[in-house]
Amino acid sequence: MTRATLLANGKVVDGTGAPWRNGDVLLSGDRILAIAPPGQIDPHILVKLGEYDRFDCSNKVIAPGFIDVHTHDDAAVLDDPNMLPKLSQGITTVIVGNCGISLAPIVTQTPNAPLSLLGRLQFRHGSMSDYALAVNTAKPAVNVAALMGHTALRMRHMSDLRQPATEAERVAMSVDMQEAMDAGALGLSSGIFYNEAYAADVDELVAVASVAARNGGVYATHIRDELAGILPALQEAAQTAKHAGLPLVISHHKCAGPANWGRTRETLPLIEQLAMEQEIGIDVYPYTAGSTVLREDLVDGIIDILITGSQPYPGMGGRYLADIAREWGVSQQEAAVRLKPGGACYFQMREDDVERVITHPLSMIGSDGLPHDERPHPRLWGAFPRVLASYWREKGLLQLEEAIHKMTGLSARRFRLGERGVLDAGRIADVVVFDPGHVRDLATFEHPKQFSEGIEQVWVNGVLSYTSSGRGTGVRAGRFVRRTSTSDFHSIELS
Structure with a gap:
């Protein structure tokens, strides 16, 4: 059975758009059991849970996954x-x-x-x-x-x-x-x-x-x-x-x-x-930039196009179409045809x-x-x-x-995923803790497979699945998620 988890003294951003508040979030099983101001979760609940894991989230954001x-x-x-x-x-x-x-x-x-x-x-x-x-x-x-x-x-x-x-x-x-x-x-x-x-x-x-x-x-x-x-x-x-x-x-x-x-x-x-x-x-x-299959009709000779892969010319991945066309002495459209089937990033x-x-x-x-x-x-x-x-x-x-x-x-x-997306007691315990001052992407077009910084821990269905220090924990807790039957709104406020 999964141990309960207490995320203590974090900046709770609950996913609704409401202002953040300092608080503790208690996870038990695959659910959020309680959210309260720091140190104010009912001690009887903690006693009943017995042993639990505690994470100090000071200066960190606690948010829905x-x-x-x-x-x-x-x-x-x-x-x-x-x-x-x-x-x-x-x-x-x-x-x-x-x-x-x-x-x-x-x-x-x-x-x-x-x-x-x-x-x-x-x-x-x-x-x-x-x-x-x-x-x-x-x-x-x-x-x-x-x-x-x-x-x-x-x-x-x-x-x-x-x-x-x-x-x-x-x-x-x-x-x-x-x-x-x-x-x-x-x-x-x-x-x-x-x-x-x-x-x-x-x-x-x-x-x-x-x-x-x-x-x-x-x-x-x-x-x-x-x-x-x-x-x-x-x-x-x-x-x-x-x-x-x-x-x-x-x-x-x-x-x-x-x-x-x-x-x-x-x-x-x-x-x-x-x-x-x-x-x-x-x-x-x-x-x-977008990314999709390589299509010559999307080649206009103006925008940059980065080849992400080519079945007939696999060595061309990571190169720009204009450079390949110049090297081959053909138009960019002709080069795209030769490289197909393949994929590309279009800076459009x-x-x-x-x-x-x-x-x-x-x-x-x-x-x-x-x-x-x-x-x-x-x-x-x-x-x-x-x-x-x-x-x-x-x-x-x-x-x-x-x-x-x-x-x-x-x-x-x-998308009618009613039990997810919000931190609230009774909801599914999909939770992320991140460092708001340091969170950032490191992946680039030259080096796309790079871990981001500042994502500290991730829980999926109440299971600790990722840590910044150890990366994936090796415990996989995902599942196929069915839609809920209804939504609680018909139109979104534009103001």
Whole structure:
């Protein structure tokens, strides 16, 4: 049986956005047993517990474990269940299945892009319940909550991905969607930005999303266009969610490409307007570069593009596309074609746009890291400490309580993870303790696999799973997390 734990005399930031307070937090089993001012937890409770571990948290922050709302860790939690890239950031729950890409329900030994972003070895889970069983069997060090990917459904059930789904194909996808919701999935994700799902129309998306809606799910989407056509793409996403009758989460909101820099001044007011009539959230990562599969249509000859991996030319990982093209004596687009299949970081955003999205009250933090890249984007290892170091401590754009709310309580509410994301008696004991003066990311584009500083301890389901001195404790206590049935709000305050 897990010993009780007393986190004493820390700065308690509870995840709701409320002001911090000095206090003690008592953990017992997988639950938070009590929170009280320093030294004021009922002594009878402590006597009843018998022996317990005590951690002096003076000058440290005690917060809910961070929730990474946008990951592609679907296979990573099975392949490498220690999950140190996430655990070391204070992350205790990852949401997988984003951008329309999920392991279930695809069974294949040769996954094509964009499914190959999840690696190539784990496509053997023909249903969400199979995937949930695999997670619980692997027992990763972090909790796993899952979205069902629309692109995965298309690739399983459609004979021609260049067309909208037929009525029969919609029905087949809806059957799998219902199975996923019965297994505890959070809802549906789509990635109509990718060629494999680009032909999907609103009717197809609504047909599948409606199944998630009837079961209390959400709809997260990598919208059709984050470049010149971003405004109609946002309206399409809102229309889909509204017609299906479920909440919308706009994935990794950005204005990509130099011609679109500054347009968050247009997109965010539009999102606010739409959010007056339906529930909408945004996720965002704290970097000006994105990362995805290598595509020549994203090569404009202006932005920097860093190759993260290439199957035909593995030695090109870590080099810039412009340098490779110059060396080969070809255009950057031709070089990209030669390097495919592969991945790349695209330096396609501007910092002021990133700042506007991160500070917006509708936004949550997600890393969007790709764990199977040879040289991953540094967000895989550093996104959450980077928010604290840069946007709270250094730039002062967020209050500490606000930053943590975007990583915890708001995320749990948006994705229906009712027992997590907030420090309160009776809630699940996912907890992080960090040093507010020193927490920072160390991962860079040149050296992306670097532990962050200042994350002192992490508890997952009440189990000490990470310490700054010893890294992972070797004890893995994560589990597959099912959605809760309802949310306690319909729209978020924008003031």
